[in-house]
Amino acid sequence: MDPLFGHGIDLTIVLIVIGKTLATFVVLLLGVLLLIWYERKLISDMQNRIGPNRAGPYGILQTLADGIKLFFKEDLLPEQADRRVFRLAPYLSAVPAFAAFAVIPLGGSVSIAGHRTFLQLADPPVGVLFLLAMSSIAVYGTMLAGWSSGSKYPLLGGVRASAQAISYEGAMSLAIAAAVLIAGTLSTHGIVADQAGKGYLRGLLPKWNLFTVGVVPVVIYVIAATAEINRPPFDLVEADSELVGGFHTEYSSVRFALFYLAEFMNTITVSAVAITLFFGGPNGPEILGLGGWSGFLWFLIKEILFLSVYVWIRATLPRFRYDQLMDLGWKRLIPVALYWLLLIAALRVGQDQGWNAALVIGIGIGAGALAWGLLGLAARTGAEQAAEDALGLGEVRA
Amino acid sequence: MAQYLPLLAMLILATVFAGGSFLASGLLAPKRPTLAKAAPYECGIVPDREPAERFPVRFYLVAMIFIIFDIEIIFLYPWAVIFRQLKGFGIFEMVLFTVAVFVSLVYLLANGALDWGPAKRLMATPTVDPAGARDPRRTSSSTVRRIGPTGKEAA
Numbered sequence: 244m245d246p247l248f249g250h251g252i253d254l255t256i257v258l259i260v261i262g263k264t265l266a267t268f269v270v271l272l273l274g275v276l277l278l279i280w281y282e283r284k285l286i287s288d289m290q291n292r293i294g295p296n297r298a299g300p301y302g303i304l305q306t307l308a309d310g311i312k313l314f315f316k317e318d319l320l321p322e323q324a325d326r327r328v329f330r331l332a333p334y335l336s337a338v339p340a341f342a343a344f345a346v347i348p349l350g351g352s353v354s355i356a357g358h359r360t361f362l363q364l365a366d367p368p369v370g371v372l373f374l375l376a377m378s379s380i381a382v383y384g385t386m387l388a389g390w391s392s393g394s395k396y397p398l399l400g401g402v403r404a405s406a407q408a409i410s411y412e413g414a415m416s417l418a419i420a421a422a423v424l425i426a427g428t429l430s431t432h433g434i435v436a437d438q439a440g441k442g443y444l445r446g447l448l449p450k451w452n453l454f455t456v457g458v459v460p461v462v463i464y465v466i467a468a469t470a471e472i473n474r475p476p477f478d479l480v481e482a483d484s485e486l487v488g489g490f491h492t493e494y495s496s497v498r499f500a501l502f503y504l505a506e507f508m509n510t511i512t513v514s515a516v517a518i519t520l521f522f523g524g525p526n527g528p529e530i531l532g533l534g535g536w537s538g539f540l541w542f543l544i545k546e547i548l549f550l551s552v553y554v555w556i557r558a559t560l561p562r563f564r565y566d567q568l569m570d571l572g573w574k575r576l577i578p579v580a581l582y583w584l585l586l587i588a589a590l591r592v593g594q595d596q597g598w599n600a601a602l603v604i605g606i607g608i609g610a611g612a613l614a615w616g617l618l619g620l621a622a623r624t625g626a627e628q629a630a631e632d633a634l635g636l637g638e639v640r641a
Numbered sequence: 642m643a644q645y646l647p648l649l650a651m652l653i654l655a656t657v658f659a660g661g662s663f664l665a666s667g668l669l670a671p672k673r674p675t676l677a678k679a680a681p682y683e684c685g686i687v688p689d690r691e692p693a694e695r696f697p698v699r700f701y702l703v704a705m706i707f708i709i710f711d712i713e714i715i716f717l718y719p720w721a722v723i724f725r726q727l728k729g730f731g732i733f734e735m736v737l738f739t740v741a742v743f744v745s746l747v748y749l750l751a752n753g754a755l756d757w758g759p760a761k762r763l764m765a766t767p768t769v770d771p772a773g774a775r776d777p778r779r780t781s782s783s784t785v786r787r788i789g790p791t792g793k794e795a796a
Binding site for chain 2: 245260320340424577588632
């Protein structure tokens, strides 16, 4: 709960809210501007070329130039398109991307005009659920954009996108639930506050959820979130070698710019969520002379590291094939995430109740092995079944 | 409810930003539509049929299976917040619920509902007799026509 709203609302508080909203908005847009430049520059370094270097020092204004250029480009409306939905889709993609960033804690608490407030736009009691809801709504933007274009490639891209996004949403939600389990709250500020204090190994390791829940949910979250925002190696939605531009093939001008913007805003948000849930958010040793603002610096450092990893992944890994993608999501990530969640919960309750830890772990491992074996058996049977069906169909056609 | 006020402000600001961008583009951008520009993109070819209205049933299946897991997740979140107060009873109930969902996943997998793999993998690959496939008279010197640096065949 943000202490700003502790004593009713007056004009100053409304002004502070408006100021904070504008500040968050500008931070996010600036972040996207710099991220696109950083990504292009870093990838070109990795691929042994120069990258953007004309607009501004080191080409840092390239994104701005591209954005301004897009305003002067003709906005095409395909004749086959469903006009209303075609115009609605960019909103559905961009607005949730802005809103999701609002619940990210960017720093500790500071004083503005005599009011204590968090360095985060909003801290609703259901913060984590709000994030999940926004990521679900963003799927509509992609899907409707593909469907309403009235063209072949966008339709295929849109259908793929929605199937991919909902497949990985399960794994992502289960991984996030692990962080909720530890903190016992859905508020993002609460989850960060829970990770403060003395850590493990006599304070050598920070008390981050990364170490508390084990590495498994973190890895699952990062993979699933990458798939959720359609970044490489999960960018099947806009697989340019087979689907031209995917769901935004028919979009031009500012409408295309908004999709592009939303994609990079989602990248920033997803990294920020990972930091919030598993890497202690803006927690860190206080930097001298900065007071409450040192948290923001820590947040920035972690964010830049995380984004660099995302760019690195993009430069390194080839794209998945669609069946590999679906197999990874349903047959690996979801069962493992679910299993790990129940195991942590059982261990925690066992600790409280004084159950025999070895017994709990033993039962856990036994149940896990049984489930894994069953899953493998089912997958093999299913593959044979599918192959038989397909072969039968082949005979009829021949 | 005051905690949601900034979220509302952000939603309004984002909508205004998107709307403003469209407005600005409408004022700044040229408008010269032609038939070719308005046609569906098809790499330059005039499309001879409407976009497909039917696509593989597996996409629908995925959407339906997703609902099962979404329900599971909806029940997991409140439990995750208060699972310590629910103690052993909560764990037992959640394990029971998870087993029910897991069994349905196993059933779906065993039916091949989530199998997207290419079926060709299991088809018998045609066997080629290596001896018959290779003619001793066909070598790289007899099948490749050599041209020199001048681009003409050697006389």
